Amino acid sequence: MIRELTVKDHSIVMEFLLQDPSINLFIIGDIEAFGYHATFQKLWGEFHQGDITAVLLKYFESYIFYCKDKNLFDVEGFASIMQSTIHPVTLSGRADFVEKFENLPNLTLGKKKVTYFAQCGTKKEIQLTGMIKKATIADIDRIVGLRDSIDEFKTTDQTKNILKKAIESKTGRTYYLENDKQEIISTVSTTAENSQSAMIVGVCTHKDYRNNGYASKLMTALVKDVLEEKQYVCLFYDNPNAGKIYKNVGFEDIGFWTMYR
Template identity: 85%
Template sequence: MIRELTEKDHPIVMDFLLQDPSINLFIIGDIEAFGYHASFQKLWGEFHEGDINAVLLKYFESYIFYCKDKNHFDVSAFAAIMESNNTPVTLSGRTDFVEKFENLPNLILGTKKVTYFAQCGTKKEMQRTETIKKAKVADIDRILTLQRSIDEFSTTDQTKNMLTKAIEAKTGRTYFLENEKGEIISSVSTTAENSQSAMIVGVCTHKEYRNKGYASTLMTALVNDVLDEKQYVCLFYDNPNAGKIYKKIGFEDIGLWTMYR
């Protein structure tokens, strides 16, 4: 049976999601931040003999799915919830789970992108030779100036709002390094911070300052500080060379993550 979840279900839902806190980072964070009755968020659960075995989160127009067993949930029933009148659906989750929704006759998924999902739960010793700063709202414009200078980055009108809200709500933080002119030359951020974990995003270094270890220094400092408060730090990557750097810091691959958008 699939039904919409409410705060009455919260204990059993969290026990279920915390079996895999890293993979469920986004769902846990959204429940902690917005609960079960926000106008832009809904959750559904599938139950079998009183136990929950799958959860679907809708956050605005995006969905995240998680289940206990990829071979034992009602794919068609969850797909019916997501059907959107011939508009491609934005869906993400662990690859072997969400691939079950491919090729269904009544569900159109967005363009598929598969990335590695890695986590780190161990702090790494480091000597800070540079002055690392934690961003405040007043620093966001300078961070965006750096990101806009990098071809691989795609900033939108919402990027500033997202960074601002993350800092103000303490659901994310950004560390950065400056040059002698006060220009930000490297930065790294977290997002979706919850009581258990956080996601690393926005790793970037100005092209003139690369190959000096700045991003690794920032990431190590940020990971260490987050792990003072939480169990895990996570990240996505699809570049094997970047993966080698992350693994030196202490990240380990724990699976694949797929997004259709």
Template identity: 55%
Template sequence: MIRKLLAKDHQQVMQFLADEPSINLFIIGDIEAFGYDSTFQALWGEFSDSGDLVAVLLKYHNSFIPYAKDAFDIHGFTEIIKSFTTEPLLSGKADIVEQFERIQGLKLGRKQETYFAECRTDAHLGRSELPIKKATLMDVDRIIELRSTIDEFVVTDTSRDMLIQSMETKTGRTYFLEENGILTACASTTAENSVSAMIVGVCTNKNHRQKGLATTVLQKLTQDVLTENKILCLFYDNPAAGRIYKRLGFQDIGKWTMYR
């Protein structure tokens, strides 16, 4: 049976998601931030005959994330998605979301596969005396300006508003280094919740590369988040970046697939 999840289901839902807190970072974070009765967010659960939760589907605006530990009613979830759109933004653990590729009636966008890694220890983190700062709302425009110069980044009209929202809701933070008022490197978190946080936006000013600045900022950010007893997570598809992250203590825990 699939039904819409309500606040009364919260404890059961969180216990179900807790087995893989990193993989479920977005679902956990959105539940904590926006609950079960939002105009732009909704959740559904599949239950067994004995009342055990089998699978969860999150709708956040036009994006959907399914999660299950074993077999689930993919056709039931598909009908829910199709009731809103036939061209969803779909993402999740690779072996779950890739099952939707064979479903008729869904038009999935460009497929992007990434590695999913997490860090639970600071044993491999170095220390630096460089003056790393935590960004405030006054720094938002400089952060967006730096990100806009990075070829691999996609900065949209909503990027600034999303960065402001993450700071105001404390679901994200950015640390940076600067020189003469110009940002030289920065790294951010997003989707922060009570148990985990996602690393994003690690970048270096093109005029200050090959100095280890972004790694230095990332180490400070990682250290501070771990101190709060949260797990750090990140996506990567660049093997060179993966090697840097692994030297800092990140370990691959699976693959994440997105259709955009």
């Protein structure tokens, strides 16, 4: 049976999700931040003999799915929920789970992208210097300016608001380095921070300052600080060369994450 979840389900939902806190980072974070009554967020759960076996989160018009057994959930039932939204459907989750929704006749998914999912639970002891700074709201324009200069990044009108909201709500933080002109030349950020974990995003260095180890230094410092408070730090990547850098910091691949958007 699939039904909408409420605050009365919170304890069993969290117990279920915390079996895999890294994979469920986004769902856990959204529940902790917005609960079960936000107008832009809904959750559904599948139950068998009173036990929850799968969860679907809708955040605005995007969905995230998680289940206990990829072969034992109601694919058609969850698909019927997603059919009611705009098309193509934006969906993400552990690759072997969400790929069960492919090729259903009544569900149109967005363009598929598969990335590595990596996790770090061990911090490296490093000597921090005054060069590494933690961003405040006053630094947002300079951070966005750096991202705008890099082809791989796509900033939108909402980028500044997202950074501002993350800093204000403490669901994200950004560390950066700057040059003598006080221009930001390298950044690393977190997003979706919750009580258990955080996701690394926004790893970038200005093209004129690459191959100097700046991103690695920032990431090592950021991971160290986050792991003082949480169990895990996670990230997605699809570039094997970037993967080598992350593994030097202490990340290990734990699976694949698929996004349809």
